[in-house]
Amino acid sequence: MHDTCEKLLNCREETSRAIGLAPRSVVHRMDESDPCTRCFQSRSCFQAALLLDEGVDRLVGQTAAVRLRKGQRLFAAGRTLDRVYAIRTGSFKSVMRAPDGRQQVLGFHFSGDMIGLDGYAAQIYLCDAVAVEASEACEIDARALDAAARARPIVQRRIQTLVADSMRRAQQNLLVLGSMQGAERLAHFLLDLSDRHRGLGLSSREFALRMTRKDIGSYLGMYSETVSRLFARFENAGLIQMTRRHQVQIPDRTALAALLGRQPVSLRIVSANPLAAD
Amino acid sequence: MHDTCEKLLNCREETSRAIGLAPRSVVHRMDESDPCTRCFQSRSCFQAALLLDEGVDRLVGQTAAVRLRKGQRLFAAGRTLDRVYAIRTGSFKSVMRAPDGRQQVLGFHFSGDMIGLDGYAAQIYLCDAVAVEASEACEIDARALDAAARARPIVQRRIQTLVADSMRRAQQNLLVLGSMQGAERLAHFLLDLSDRHRGLGLSSREFALRMTRKDIGSYLGMYSETVSRLFARFENAGLIQMTRRHQVQIPDRTALAALLGRQPVSLRIVSANPLAAD
């Protein structure tokens, strides 16, 4: 394990508890500027390792990995679920296609996330998984996974947790789409990303948005122009700062969080609304 | 079994195939005006029976049933999932509460539906289930269910199907909320209800909406006033007819379905748009 990584692993214990592995097995990516590929890999692959009930060390570098370029599809909705995936590097979006051709982005997934498990019960993929940027994913054979689950309760439980999380997330998103307005949705989205980046040991204060405005819009149920305008408003209000186009800074999470949990606009104290459009 | 029921069971085979029981075991409620309680009960209880891997006949009348009045809660989000439920009579809504007190209706459930299974993987209820009208539900003990699942693959599979359905439904609703406008959402909702009523052996052409406009609004991500106005527009356009306030008629499903799969308004041929507000 890298020496530099050691120093920066501040949320090891927490993660270890959440996932149920010994702290020693938990390795985080530490920083954007120094990807520290080896440790990063173990972070995402140890998920696979846990699921397959093997040692992390044995697995790193052994699990079959798929390389995808931006826009390529990892799996397609409707096909038999023969594998699930642990994202090693990069990021993906889950996309649902309506018969009429419309698309809806259901979620974004980053390194260390498992994808495909929303279709685990159905035994088919429920949505497409598309690479948002050049990415790598570890393949986990579904049969091997089932076998491991039957043999070891902890694996069984881990799968259940992952399936449960995708269910929870879907329902949470229903709340977001059904009862929040644009600004609140975007704030929620940014804070969620921030949290997840912290969970990966990355900065929760500054991170990259590698997906397009259109994807964000689809995910949040609005158009890319609206997303763009909201970003501009957030920036004017000092809630965020954009360095380069796909890099966002959140100087003060509290300020952003203040947009959440607001009842309809008219109930807001208008003068205190940092987003009033002039 | 009622004699009259026999005559009206036109979709028995289909349902039997979908659910995997012999056609003889499938009994439908046939008509609003004659609830045919006994057969109706077996329709919802045979779900429980299948899950518990017992004979339908043995179970009807034996499964513990809870009676709820309008507005009462069957289970609460966050609590340990110790039971799942098969709805015998009436209808329920799943409601999610945000920390700030906002509520989002996640779905509606009718007789014969199983509820609670969205939280099966999480082992806690993910949402509240609230009776929309006076209702009865059969209790199914989660431990007994787990035991049955371990013992019999068919029960295992059946649970998986139910869990998968709730996942699918959640994702489908994300598409509805994320990429449809009001009129399209309502049309989708009505057609969905229509389909589900047909699945129960009831009329898909005319049925009751026992939930309030506010609930419909919450479910569809809009306000009750908007729901009301949309109903009015639909009626003016001849797409539906409302007999009494909670009874809706769909004379021609095709006309309603034509509202679906539309791209943004500007792409519609305006003169052909039956909903143009004058």
Add this chain to the structure above:
DNA sequence: CGTTGATTTGAATATCCTCAACGTGCGTGG
């Protein structure tokens, strides 16, 4: 360095929300 696709910005418009007032019908209790 030019081309392409993504993003931003502007202006006009549609949609939906919000508040308010009114109508309706259901259930309760007399």
Add this chain to the structure above:
DNA sequence: CCACGCACGTTGAGGATATTCAAATCAACG
């Protein structure tokens, strides 16, 4: 069984928000 009260539903008007189309700007990439 009737009358009453109250929650639910409808309708209207005005305004906020988001969409739509168009045009300009920017960034990435060969």
